[in-house]
Amino acid sequence: MGKIYDLIIIGAGPAGLTAGLYAGRSRLDTLLIEKGQDGGQIAITSEIENFPGGLSGPDKTESGAELIARMTAQAAHFGVERLSANVSSVELEGRIKRVHTRDKVFESKAVIIATGAHPRMIGCPGEAELTGRGVSYCATCDGSFFEGFEVFVVGGDDTAVEEAIYLTKFARKVTIIHRRDELRAVESIRERAFANDKIEFMWNSIVIGLHGDG
Numbered sequence: 001m002g003k004i005y006d007l008i009i010i011g012a013g014p015a016g017l018t019a020g021l022y023a024g025r026s027r028l029d030t031l032l033i034e035k036g037q038d039g040g041q042i043a044i045t046s047e048i049e050n051f052p053g054g055l056s057g058p059d060k061t062e063s064g065a066e067l068i069a070r071m072t073a074q075a076a077h078f079g080v081e082r083l084s085a086n087v088s089s090v091e092l093e094g095r096i097k098r099v100h101t102r103d104k105v106f107e108s109k110a111v112i113i114a115t116g117a118h119p120r121m122i123g124c125p126g127e128a129e130l131t132g133r134g135v136s137y138c139a140t141c142d143g144s145f146f147e148g149f150e151v152f153v154v155g156g157d158d159t160a161v162e163e164a165i166y167l168t169k170f171a172r173k174v175t176i177i178h179r180r181d182e183l184r185a186v187e188s189i190r191e192r193a194f195a196n197d198k199i200e201f202m203w204n205s206i207v208i209g210l211h212g213d214g
Contacts, residue, residue, distance in 0.1 A: 005031045005108035008099050010087050013040030016114035017071040024078025031106060032075065033099065035086040039068030040116035063140070122154060126210035134212055139163035143170045152177055154207055161185040161193050168198040177202045 007023050009016045012034035023030040037043055042064040048054060055062050076082070083101075091098040092111060099106045119137035121127060127135060136142040139153075143166060151171040153164040156178035162185075164174045176183075176193070181203045183190050193199050 002107065004096060005029050005081075005106065007031070007110050007112065008033065008097070008106055008108040009112045009114060010090075010099065011040070011114035011116055012038040012072070012082075013114060013116040014042055014068070014071065015116070016112070017068070017075050019112050019114060020075040020080040021071070021078060024075060024080045029081075030079075031081045031083060031108070033083045033085055033087055033101070033106075035084065038072050039064060041119075043068050065140075122207055122210075124207050124209050126212075130210050130212055135210060139166045143167050146171050148172050150175070152202075154178075156180060156183040156185060158185045158189055161189050164199055165189075165192055165196060168196055171198070173200065174198055175200045175202055177205050177207060179204065179206050 006028035007019075007030045009019050009023070009030065009032045012020075012032055016032060016034070017038065020030055020032045042048065048062055048064050048067050083106075085101040085103070087099055087101055089100045090111060090113070091100075096107050096109065097111045099108070099111060131137075136145075146167065147170045149171050150173045151167050152175045153160055153167065154177045155161075156176065160178075161176065161183060164176050167174050176199060178201065183193070185193070
């Protein structure tokens with residue numbers, strides 16, 4: 001029989017890294033598995049300030065990537081073992097749990113599944129074909145590609161409006177398309193958007209198709 005871990009954590013977003021930190025400090029033999037980039041959606045957020053003890057002030061904000069880098073280092077400091085792999089299935093019955101990857105099966109006494117979330121697709125014609133060719137789901141990843149362009153952001157919640165504000169650093173104009181007649185974002189974010197003269201709004205509108213030539 002191979003090694004049996006005390007704990008296997010699937011996902012290295014904020015929840016998975018926090019679980020790893022606590023497990024490592026508790027001297028549990030822990031394996032943390034992540035198939036992609038640490039941090040999940042928080043890693044593509046330009047400014048993080050809405051958590052206890054966060055940095056604040058115009059010169060003291062930090063990005064999601066910076067916060068996650070510190071969390072990753074902290075978990076590693078307490079001895080959490082890391083593996084980059086895609087988990088294909090899990091067996092959670094019985095005293096020993098099994099986590100399957102393409103190359104190997106790992107065993108542990110407990111499993112924490114912290115797989116996070118993914119961007120929500122519009123689902124309209126043309127979206128899949130133009131993804132990566134002008135359609136993006138990450139302003140901080142791709143914002144620099146849109147230098148001097150007119151950019152449209154679909155949605156009206158916190159994430160959409162924050163992404164629109166960030167894109168004004170690059171785009172000549174940003175239009176927020178929202179299916180309602182008011183934003184759903186919290187007031188502090190709405191105020192920043194309304195005060196930005198590079199942002200315009202298209203109310204009561206739904207995207208029904210995307211077209212382009214590359």
